[in-house]
Amino acid sequence: MDFGLSEDQLMLEETLRSFLADRVPIGRVRDLRNDDCPNNREIWRSLAELGMTGILIPEECGGSDLNLLDACLASQSIGYSVTPTPFVSSAVMVPTALRELEHPLISGWLAGIASGDIAFGIAVTETFSIREGAGIAIDQGELSGKAMMALDICSADLILLAIGSEHLAVIRADAPGLKKARLITTDATRCTSELILESVAPEIIFEDVGKTIARMLDAGRIALAADSLGACEAMIEQAVAYSKQRKQFDRLIGSFQAVKHMCAEMISELEPARSLVWYAAHSFDALPDEAPLMACHALAHVSEIGHEIASVATQVHGGIGWTDEHNVHFWFKRIGVGRSLLGGPGLLRERAAEIQGLAKSG
Amino acid sequence: MDLEYGQRYEDFRREVRTFLDKHKPKDSPGGISGIRRKKLVEWLSLQIDEGYWARTIPKEFGGYGAEPNLLETVIMDEEFNRAGVPRGMASQGASMLVPTLLEHGTDEQRQRWIGPTMRGEVMWCQGYSEPGSGSDLASLQTSAKEDGDDFIINGQKIWTSTADKSEMIFILVRTEPDAPKHGGISYILLPMDTQGIEVQPLRTMSGDLGDNSFNQVFFTDVRVPQANVVGKRGEGWRIANTTLKHERNSLNSNSEGTILKLMRLMERETTNGVPAMASPVFRDRLMKLQARSLAMKFHAMRMVTCSLKNENSGVAGLITKLRNCQLNFDISALAIDVMGELGALYEHTEYERDRGYWQSHSFFSLGLIIGGGTAQIQKNIISERGLGLPREPKPAKS
Ligand SMILES: Cc1cc2nc3c(=O)[nH]c(=O)nc-3n(C[C@H](O)[C@H](O)[C@H](O)COP(=O)(O)OP(=O)(O)OC[C@H]3O[C@@H](n4cnc5c(N)ncnc54)[C@H](O)[C@@H]3O)c2cc1C
Numbered sequence: 070m071d072f073g074l075s076e077d078q079l080m081l082e083e084t085l086r087s088f089l090a091d092r093v094p095i096g097r098v099r100d101l102r103n104d105d106c107p108n109n110r111e112i113w114r115s116l117a118e119l120g121m122t123g124i125l126i127p128e129e130c131g132g133s134d135l136n137l138l139d140a141c142l143a144s145q146s147i148g149y150s151v152t153p154t155p156f157v158s159s160a161v162m163v164p165t166a167l168r169e170l171e172h173p174l175i176s177g178w179l180a181g182i183a184s185g186d187i188a189f190g191i192a193v194t195e196t197f198s199i200r201e202g203a204g205i206a207i208d209q210g211e212l213s214g215k216a217m218m219a220l221d222i223c224s225a226d227l228i229l230l231a232i233g234s235e236h237l238a239v240i241r242a243d244a245p246g247l248k249k250a251r252l253i254t255t256d257a258t259r260c261t262s263e264l265i266l267e268s269v270a271p272e273i274i275f276e277d278v279g280k281t282i283a284r285m286l287d288a289g290r291i292a293l294a295a296d297s298l299g300a301c302e303a304m305i306e307q308a309v310a311y312s313k314q315r316k317q318f319d320r321l322i323g324s325f326q327a328v329k330h331m332c333a334e335m336i337s338e339l340e341p342a343r344s345l346v347w348y349a350a351h352s353f354d355a356l357p358d359e360a361p362l363m364a365c366h367a368l369a370h371v372s373e374i375g376h377e378i379a380s381v382a383t384q385v386h387g388g389i390g391w392t393d394e395h396n397v398h399f400w401f402k403r404i405g406v407g408r409s410l411l412g413g414p415g416l417l418r419e420r421a422a423e424i425q426g427l428a429k430s431g
Numbered sequence: 432m433d434l435e436y437g438q439r440y441e442d443f444r445r446e447v448r449t450f451l452d453k454h455k456p457k458d459s460p461g462g463i464s465g466i467r468r469k470k471l472v473e474w475l476s477l478q479i480d481e482g483y484w485a486r487t488i489p490k491e492f493g494g495y496g497a498e499p500n501l502l503e504t505v506i507m508d509e510e511f512n513r514a515g516v517p518r519g520m521a522s523q524g525a526s527m528l529v530p531t532l533l534e535h536g537t538d539e540q541r542q543r544w545i546g547p548t549m550r551g552e553v554m555w556c557q558g559y560s561e562p563g564s565g566s567d568l569a570s571l572q573t574s575a576k577e578d579g580d581d582f583i584i585n586g587q588k589i590w591t592s593t594a595d596k597s598e599m600i601f602i603l604v605r606t607e608p609d610a611p612k613h614g615g616i617s618y619i620l621l622p623m624d625t626q627g628i629e630v631q632p633l634r635t636m637s638g639d640l641g642d643n644s645f646n647q648v649f650f651t652d653v654r655v656p657q658a659n660v661v662g663k664r665g666e667g668w669r670i671a672n673t674t675l676k677h678e679r680n681s682l683n684s685n686s687e688g689t690i691l692k693l694m695r696l697m698e699r700e701t702t703n704g705v706p707a708m709a710s711p712v713f714r715d716r717l718m719k720l721q722a723r724s725l726a727m728k729f730h731a732m733r734m735v736t737c738s739l740k741n742e743n744s745g746v747a748g749l750i751t752k753l754r755n756c757q758l759n760f761d762i763s764a765l766a767i768d769v770m771g772e773l774g775a776l777y778e779h780t781e782y783e784r785d786r787g788y789w790q791s792h793s794f795f796s797l798g799l800i801i802g803g804g805t806a807q808i809q810k811n812i813i814s815e816r817g818l819g820l821p822r823e824p825k826p827a828k829s
Binding site: 070071072073074075138309312313320321323324326328329330332333334336337338340341342343344345347348351355356363366367369370373415418419421422427428 | 432433434435436440502505694708709711714715717718719721722723725726727729730732733735736737739740742746747750753754807809810811813814815817818819820821822823824
């Protein structure tokens with residue numbers, strides 16, 4: 070029995086964390102928010118050079134064919150440094166889906182993701198929640214309709230698009246008839262958009278692939294939980310470090326019991342959540358029957374504790390934590406927007422109940 | 432990551448299961464009071480003979496004598512849990528005194544006490560807290576004055592669980608009044624029927640005077656041989672800290688079974704003909720608790736892995752008591768809520784559900800949030816030892 074990380078996994082985490090600390094420090098993230106889209110392709114390419122974008126891609130396509138747990142360690146490190154990059158969409162969800170499908174174009178796309186030459190965006194919101202009359206329909210092989218909160222579109226070459234919850238399509242990001250409008254959120258480190266399609270000719274449509282869509286969503290939810298977990302971890306570290314350095318009443322604020330207990334609460338919630346995310350990722354790899362439930366619980370639970378940690382860690386900073394000049398808000402917002410994406414805690418818990426037969430589905 | 436235990440351990444699991452199928456007590460596994468004690472001793476003795484209790488305690492001290500093996504312990508706990516019977520006995524003697532004697536006792540003390548304690552023949556209570564010394568335990572005042580080969584004890588202990596039913600007490604007393612606070616304490620064993628000991632039961636908030644009784648224990652000129660000290664005189668604080676460590680480890684209660692029990696309740700329990708499980712509000716709360724329970728379950732697996740690999744678990748190893756005790760309390764709160772007004776019933780009133788389990792569980796979990804180091808003391812430990820935050824400055828002496 071070994072419920073822990075391997076040497077290789079620890080090394081992967083260490084490599085990526087030190088790379089991001091060095092190459093995408095918070096000052097660079099701050100600069101990137103002024104670009105049209107924060108998902109800088111140079112960062113994507115260097116993640117590819119480190120082997121990160123190909124973690125879930127077969128070796129024959131240039132990837133390393135590792136597990137979701139490995140991808141989650143990468144995702145957690147990316148969340149830890151609030152790096153703007155389409156990792157959850159393009160390096161986790163898209164490869165998970167494409168590997169289960171068959172088409173001559175797929176191996177080229179996967180190879181492009183692994184090498185960093187291709188980045189995907191993803192539009193799957195309507196598989197779990199429809200708002201603003203969104204939805205894509207197929208008519209004589211062409212796609213029309215609207216998709217909300219599509220992820221990582223602005224910097225993408227290709228888009229993986231859900232049509233209902235049974236079909237998938239791949240379209241080119243510059244396809245005629247496709248209109249993209251960025252939907253600005255509080256989180257400047259992520260790219261979310263609205264898509265309007267008017268008779269767009271897809272590269273390909275995969276029909277009746279509901280199971281693949283479900284599995285792709287599970288992977289995405291677990292990897293997103295890991296991203297938020299990493300952001301929580303960073304926030305607690307910053308709060309603890311600040312409380313060892315800031316003085317009030319001639320004392321380090323970290324010697325005040327109220328501050329200590331805030332920190333103790335945060336870390337005591339974080340550590341079990343880390344264990345839950347590990348288990349969820351491991352179940353996706355090795356215990357597929359458990360994965361749908363664990364994916365819902367992992368993301369919902371991390372979102373709940375994340376809400377608290379993001380707030381409390383900011384409070385430990387006092388007034389400076391509420392400024393734009395201080396950086397802690399980047400993490401606060403990353404966690405906050407992560408909570409809204411791919412379902413949200415209420416929807417995920419209802420899904421968790423359905424999976425166990427405790428609630429009627431539909 | 433590999434969650435398989437391997438063939439050898441699966442064989443072991445099967446053995447445990449076979450044992451339980453054959454020998455599991457039909458009703459209750461006995462208890463510490465009255466005639467239930469005899470049944471308890473038989474059941475515990477059988478478990479020791481088969482190696483499912485006192486497994487790693489040497490044979491000469493009354494144990495089974497196996498090499499320590501964490502995975503075997505995990506498997507035994509899982510299987511006993513599944514069968515719904517306690518493995519061994521949750522008592523201060525087995526979980527706190529015995530590990531302390533194994534670590535610090537003389538051979539004579541070990542030979543005399545460990546076997547009978549593990550078999551349930553001798554029950555112990557823990558005499559630490561005093562009216563003026565709880566969280567600040569080292570300030571304790573109960574004194575033991577030297578008199579020839581003996582000590583004479585005077586003072587008072589309080590919140591002493593099961594003192595009224597115990598044959599023995601392990602107690603912290605001040606033997607060196609002039610030594611600094613932590614340096615003057617000794618750890619002593621003595622029989623509860625020694626002249627000069629008086630026990631006054633205290634009714635708990637649960638109304639319980641049964642197996643979970645609460646007591647005050649008064650000591651008036653109680654004579655005890657110096658040979659009853661465990662470890663060296665004046666080292667009681669250090670020794671007690673090993674015991675407290677064992678207490679914290681033994682509080683890692685698993686909530687998975689309680690969640691299942693709650694699910695069954697929510698399926699059965701109806702309001703206006705609608706089961707509680709059909710209420711989105713209750714269901715949402717249930718799912719929140721289930722996620723927390725799963726997180727703690729996997730966290731325990733992670734901590735076991737750290738031990739197996741001899742890795743320091745760091746701050747992650749300090750949070751278990753804080754989170755589990757609160758979780759258990761919150762689980763019973765949902766159960767009580769789903770029963771609506773009938774959730775208030777108690778004392779085996781008609782219509783009470785699950786034989787009053789949930790109100791008792793709620794009281795009991797609240798007690799565990801306080802006992803064995805309060806939640807606030809846990810947070811002090813987590814932040815100071817786990818996160819390295821500065822200690823509270825000592826107030827200036829006036
Ligand atoms: C169910 C149960 C069983 C018990 N069984 C036994 C037993 O068998 N034997 C035994 O010896 N004792 C036993 N106890 C006693 C238990 O160990 C003490 O109650 C506990 O350590 C708290 O001490 P206290 O009651 O004096 O509370 P206090 O120490 O007076 O605490 C009161 C409040 O102040 C807070 N507080 C105190 N100091 C600090 C601090 N430094 N920082 C922040 N907050 C602080 C506490 O957290 C608490 O909220 C038991 C208690 C319970 C509830």
